[in-house]
Amino acid sequence: MSAEVQDTPAQPEEPGPYLPDNWLRAALLGAAVSLQVICALFFTADLILDFIYPSDIPDYRLFMAFECFAVFSLWLAVWLGARQLSRLRRRHDKMAGQLAVATGAFQDLLEVRFGEWELTEAERDVALLILKGMSTAEIAELRSSATGTVKSQSSAIYRKSGHANRAQLISSFIEDLL
Numbered sequence: 001m002s003a004e005v006q007d008t009p010a011q012p013e014e015p016g017p018y019l020p021d022n023w024l025r026a027a028l029l030g031a032a033v034s035l036q037v038i039c040a041l042f043f044t045a046d047l048i049l050d051f052i053y054p055s056d057i058p059d060y061r062l063f064m065a066f067e068c069f070a071v072f073s074l075w076l077a078v079w080l081g082a083r084q085l086s087r088l089r090r091r092h093d094k095m096a097g098q099l100a101v102a103t104g105a106f107q108d109l110l111e112v113r114f115g116e117w118e119l120t121e122a123e124r125d126v127a128l129l130i131l132k133g134m135s136t137a138e139i140a141e142l143r144s145s146a147t148g149t150v151k152s153q154s155s156a157i158y159r160k161s162g163h164a165n166r167a168q169l170i171s172s173f174i175e176d177l178l
Helices: 023-052 060-116 121-131 136-143 147-161 166-177
Strands: none
Touching: 023 060, 060 121, 060 166, 121 136, 121 147, 121 166, 136 147, 147 166
């Protein structure tokens, strides 16, 4: 394939550092977990001090039970939030990896099919642009060639591949990937 056409497909990011598509959601979740940790530390320290220096307010035991329940609930929320954030990160990394594999699989499929059909370099370029959904006029403009030339190359691609038209060509690739 020519360098001009080969550079056009978007290359997926390599899985690695967590860069979520919805970074705001992840940032807010991380900030909420951080705030919960700070509050949980504060209220845990307050609870410990209440045990060390008991108060003489009425129903102190009930107050302490409620405060213990509140601190426990806050630490549970911290744990659940951190767990959810960790799951989101793992899911993103897994999906990024799957996307990289799928992109590589599609590229491999293109090479295999184009080789089986014995397409010329120009026909490979045109076939790739057809698969991208470009019209004959757009392909001609991009390749700086006449519309008739692209139509001729398209016909050769359909004949060599055994497909009647653009839609059959595209659907065969989708079917192979699925």
